[in-house]
Structures are given as C-alpha cells and as structure tokens.
Amino acid sequence: MKYKNPIIRGFHPDPSVCKAEEGYFLVTSSFEYLPGVPLFHSKDLINWKQIGHCLTRPSQIDLKNSKCSGGIFAPTIRYHEGTFYMITTNIAKGNFLVTTKDPFGQWSDPIWINRMGIDPSLYWEDGKTYMQLATRDEEGLNAIEQFEIDVATGEIVGECNIISRGCGGRDVEGPHMYKINNTYYLMVAEGGTREGHMVTVMKSNSLWGPFEPCPYNPILSNRDYGREALQSVGHGDLIEDNSGNWWMVALATRPVKHKHVLGRETILMPVIWTEDGWPMVKDRCALSEVEVEELNGEISETDNCVKDDFEVTSLAPCYSMMREFINDKYSLTERKGWLCLNGDKYTLNDLEASAFIGRRQEEYDFVAETKIDFKPTAPNEEAGLVIYLDNEHHMEFVLTIRSGEKAVILRKNVADIKIETEWVKLDKEAEEIYLCIKGDKREYHFYCGTTKENMKLVGSTMVKHLAIEGANSAFTGTFIGMYASGNGKDMHTKAYFDYLGIENKHI
Missing domain, CATH: 2.60.120.200 (Jelly Rolls)
Known part of the structure; x- marks a missing residue:
C-alpha cells in the first residue's frame, strides 16, 4: 500500500513520537505561536488527528514580545510507566517538562531544569531518568550533553557530561537515546536545518559512550537528492510499531525553485536494519510517496x-x-x-x-x-x-x-x-x-x-x-x-x- 508525505502538512517541524496503550502520540515545535506544542494522535502512524496542545494556559508558558522564530523549540514526547512527558525549550527562559496521565486532557504546569541548551530528550533505565541536550562544550563547539534528573523536581543529579560531538556534520542537535537489543543508539540531527540537514546515528555498549558513528551516515538526508520534492530532511525520532516494524518521523520542506513558505513539515519513513545492526532508511532518501508492505488497514482520504x-x-x-x-x-x-x-x-x-x-x-x-x-x-x-x-x-x-x-x-x-x-x-x-x-x-x-x-x-x-x-x-x-x-x-x-x-x- 502507499501513503503520502508529509503526514502532517504545514508548519509542523521537529516531530517527536511515542507509543502508549491508546496508540501513537506526536508533538511538534510551535515557536512564538500559542497554544504551544501541537499534539497529535494516531492508531497507525499514517493517519493523524490533532487532539490539542501541551501548553494551553499562561501558567505554563509566557511568550510575550517573543522574537520571530523564538519561543518554543524542539519538543520530545515520551511515555513511561503510565505517564506522558513532554520536554522542550523556551529559548528565552530555558528547558522545562510537563506531564499528564491523559494526553486528551490537560498537562501539568512546567517543571524547570536549570541547564541551558536546546532540543532536550528523556531516557529511562533502572529507575533513573536521563536527559540529553544539545549544548556547547568548553570551547564553544556544538555537543550533546547527558545527565540524570529528578523528573518530579527538575533537579540535576550528579555531573553533566559531554557524550558526543556528532558524526562530523555541523550543528549537532536533536539528540534521542534508545536501547535496542542491549545496544545504546544515540540519534542526532546535523548539517543545519536547511538543504544540508541530515539524520545521523551512533551506538555504544554503554549509556555514557564512547559512541561509534554509523558507517552509513547519514541514515536519512535529501541533501544529495535535489530532484526530490522533499528537501531539508532531518531531525528524526524512531518508533517501533505494534507489529515490530521500525519507523522514523522527521521534518522536511517542499520548496518551489529553492524557496518555501509552508514551513518545515512532518514526514514518516520506514526504517530497515542492516546486518551489522544499524537503523537506516532505504537509500537514505525521503520520498513524497512511499510504498510499504508493513502497514495494515486503509489510508484515510484527506479532507481537502x-x-x-x-x-x-x-x-x-x-x-x-x-x-x-x-x-x-x-x-x-x-x-x-x-x-x-x-x-x-x-x-x-x-x-x-x-x-x-x-x-x-x-x-x-x-x-x-x-x-x-x-x-x-x-x-x-x-x-x-x-x-x-x-x-x-x-x-x-x-x-x-x-x-x-x-x-x-x-x-x-x-x-x-x-x-x-x-x-x-x-x-x-x-x-x-x-x-x-x-x-x-x-x-x-x-x-x-x-x-x-x-x-x-x-x-x-x-x-x-x-x-x-x-x-x-x-x-x-x-x-x-x-x-x-x-x-x-x-x-x-x-x-x-x-x-x-x-x-x-x-x-
């Protein structure tokens, strides 16, 4: 069967996705617009419906006099032990998270984390919560930092350590940590969020590294596919569906003569695993029309x-x-x-x-x-x-x-x-x-x-x-x-x- 990208059209960048009993949930950046952090629900990863926002009241967010493209940067959504977590950056004030038991209802007031950076993400292991963050090292170079936090208070526990400086591309950001088959995978965005944008990945036997870059990097990028309708592809998040298939949501643009007005949109691509244990998109290219065998059911007709x-x-x-x-x-x-x-x-x-x-x-x-x-x-x-x-x-x-x-x-x-x-x-x-x-x-x-x-x-x-x-x-x-x-x-x-x-x- 075939489906079309983008799966969420118009200005919906920096997608992050999680799975729970009620299906799949996805959030995107909102910058200076309110309500903040659009929230979508799907039962099949293809057909999405917006069910609300994570930030819906002044006690959660203050964007007064925010600059253009300021405000709320890339969010991450995760589901852990019955609770949904959304963590993000207010670029003028810092990083915070909100929680809920019911994603169709209201989210909590913010819990602030006293650490500067952008694109925060969360990972749980052995009863501990770890946060990944795009930041700068002591020389002012882009890097990925990791530390333990108390999600109830936002307090940082222990030291903050640089775990990666990327895989060689500029502007390493958008970190997400996964443990798959007893191996830790750190997926990041590199190349800047324009034509050179890309998704890269590295792996390690330890949560703290060192991380080995994937020999097939970038695992998704259209930087060398100038004739494709989708461009500036990057900032991915992995998800395993209920049938054991793997997918990646990412952002992309649809330019006309190298210019676009619709913003960065949300796409979905199937992920394959190499024999040596690396996730990647086939041909490392994002397509506007995707044919797959892994999906069951029907593609809903878009309401034009x-x-x-x-x-x-x-x-x-x-x-x-x-x-x-x-x-x-x-x-x-x-x-x-x-x-x-x-x-x-x-x-x-x-x-x-x-x-x-x-x-x-x-x-x-x-x-x-x-x-x-x-x-x-x-x-x-x-x-x-x-x-x-x-x-x-x-x-x-x-x-x-x-x-x-x-x-x-x-x-x-x-x-x-x-x-x-x-x-x-x-x-x-x-x-x-x-x-x-x-x-x-x-x-x-x-x-x-x-x-x-x-x-x-x-x-x-x-x-x-x-x-x-x-x-x-x-x-x-x-x-x-x-x-x-x-x-x-x-x-x-x-x-x-x-x-x-x-x-x-x-x-």
Whole structure:
C-alpha cells in the first residue's frame, strides 16, 4: 500500500513520537505561536488527528514580545510507566517538562531544569531518568550533553557530561537515546536545518559512550537528492510499531525553485536494519510517496475542504494566536455562529499580540474564504483575511475606510516595503462582505464581493515575497488568518466572521 508525505502538512517541524496503550502520540515545535506544542494522535502512524496542545494556559508558558522564530523549540514526547512527558525549550527562559496521565486532557504546569541548551530528550533505565541536550562544550563547539534528573523536581543529579560531538556534520542537535537489543543508539540531527540537514546515528555498549558513528551516515538526508520534492530532511525520532516494524518521523520542506513558505513539515519513513545492526532508511532518501508492505488497514482520504462555522464555544485545535492568549480579543459566544475579533492598537507589524487568529497554510494550492460583518468608522480601522509569515512579511486583505467610503484594500508588507497596491469601493448598503484568497505555487490572488457568486479580483502578489529564505522567521511557516486592528488607535474595532472555509489541493 502507499501513503503520502508529509503526514502532517504545514508548519509542523521537529516531530517527536511515542507509543502508549491508546496508540501513537506526536508533538511538534510551535515557536512564538500559542497554544504551544501541537499534539497529535494516531492508531497507525499514517493517519493523524490533532487532539490539542501541551501548553494551553499562561501558567505554563509566557511568550510575550517573543522574537520571530523564538519561543518554543524542539519538543520530545515520551511515555513511561503510565505517564506522558513532554520536554522542550523556551529559548528565552530555558528547558522545562510537563506531564499528564491523559494526553486528551490537560498537562501539568512546567517543571524547570536549570541547564541551558536546546532540543532536550528523556531516557529511562533502572529507575533513573536521563536527559540529553544539545549544548556547547568548553570551547564553544556544538555537543550533546547527558545527565540524570529528578523528573518530579527538575533537579540535576550528579555531573553533566559531554557524550558526543556528532558524526562530523555541523550543528549537532536533536539528540534521542534508545536501547535496542542491549545496544545504546544515540540519534542526532546535523548539517543545519536547511538543504544540508541530515539524520545521523551512533551506538555504544554503554549509556555514557564512547559512541561509534554509523558507517552509513547519514541514515536519512535529501541533501544529495535535489530532484526530490522533499528537501531539508532531518531531525528524526524512531518508533517501533505494534507489529515490530521500525519507523522514523522527521521534518522536511517542499520548496518551489529553492524557496518555501509552508514551513518545515512532518514526514514518516520506514526504517530497515542492516546486518551489522544499524537503523537506516532505504537509500537514505525521503520520498513524497512511499510504498510499504508493513502497514495494515486503509489510508484515510484527506479532507481537502474544511469549513468552520464557529458553532462551538471554543476554538478548534488547528487555530493559533501569536505570543499571548488573546482571550480578551475574541469571542465565540457574543454572536452565535460567528467569531468576533476585537481589534486594538496593535497590528501585524508589531511584536505585541494583535487580534489575529489563524491556521497553518497546508498547501500551495488552496482557496480560503470568509464572510465578514464589519462597520469601520475611520481609516485606521480594518478587519479581514491575511497571509502571515512574520511581523515584516504579511499580506492584508481587509475592509476599511478610504476617501470617506467603505472599501476593501490589499496591503503588501515585504521587509521595509509596505504599500497599499489596490482598493475597491463597496456599496454603502452592503453589510456583509465575502473575502477570498486563492493560492498557487506562484501567486496569491485576492477576491471580494457582496455575494459568493459575484466576487471580483482585487489584486495579486507573488508567493516568493513570503519565502522563509528571505524573512525573519527561519523556523516557522505561513498562516491563513482572520484579523482586526485599530492601527495605533485605542479604538474598539469589532469584526464578525461567519465562517472560515479552506479548500486544499493536495500534491
């Protein structure tokens, strides 16, 4: 049977996976977006459903004024003796872990570990908990450190020791420790999280090394497969399924002409074992379409069209906000069946939290649509749909006032170039306006109208203007969002969104 990569599409990097009685659980990085650390569940490793987040309240996480691609870095999820553990890094404050008995419910408040570094991981043996961490040695070179911790308190027990400096590649990070057939395997990421990214592995008879590099390294990388759709492949985590087969989750990008906007996504590849006891992916290459014999069951058809009518009282797990839980800036109960956004002085250009709620762009080819009820009273008031990468790279398609008339404008923000390129006057009697964004690999196209049937093209912009390769955000991806703002004025800018519909063309 065949399945397609990515298995989780859109900005979902640095995947980590574990197995428990209820199936498989996977987490990814979230950086400056909240809620933090998206959490997914699967019964077969192929079909995944987001069930929530690990960090859902201010007592767990504070990202106020976080820089672009700051915030929450690579997490690790593990299941041990009835408890789930998620350990990660808040790049501004340090490393911490949260726990739960029920991954479908709430996670604990953070337990902090007083040790600097990134990409923490956990391993248990003989009643002790060991933490692996990407750090720097006494000469400032990248290295992997290991030490024992008390998971109840975060206290470090004993010494912290460097156990590896990698297998020869730059930027060794993303460590994960496994014991398989009485052998310790240390898997890491090397090569930097761009075209040279790779997964390497080493093994030892001791938890503390010395570790012997695999002679077949890298065991997964597309650095030498330039024609493959997936690139920048790396940062892997191993998992054994219930039938004894081994798999690796990893991150990858889908660039167009060496640029991408979707962010780093989650892929899955089957793992084989060599006769001399090394895990590796066949041909050491990640494929966008994978044929395997190890899977049982059926591959669920991806739901290409998703429409949220906002009929419930809480946001679906797919939505994100930036840097703060903006509970005072939105409501799903003020007007039944509508999302209400309360804009304030902050805009998408600011690092402060604006009235923005969005979901990840999952495909280059998509159609996003909403119906908005918004009555601006001044030229600074605006609300509508946006494509957002970071505070200097975003496209706003909003209702506002121009020349004393209600209008829809398209504003392009590309680094230091910020310009309104087109605007159209609206009928004074029109209260509800349809906004639509159509995307492809080359352009975003922006449409508006008083009905869905008579929408007209307002303007277009190049996708490459939001390319991650030229932006502030090396680690995130684009969002399709709803937005309201008073643009520097402390006005009560209130906008109602009837629905958000997104239709994706999966490739």
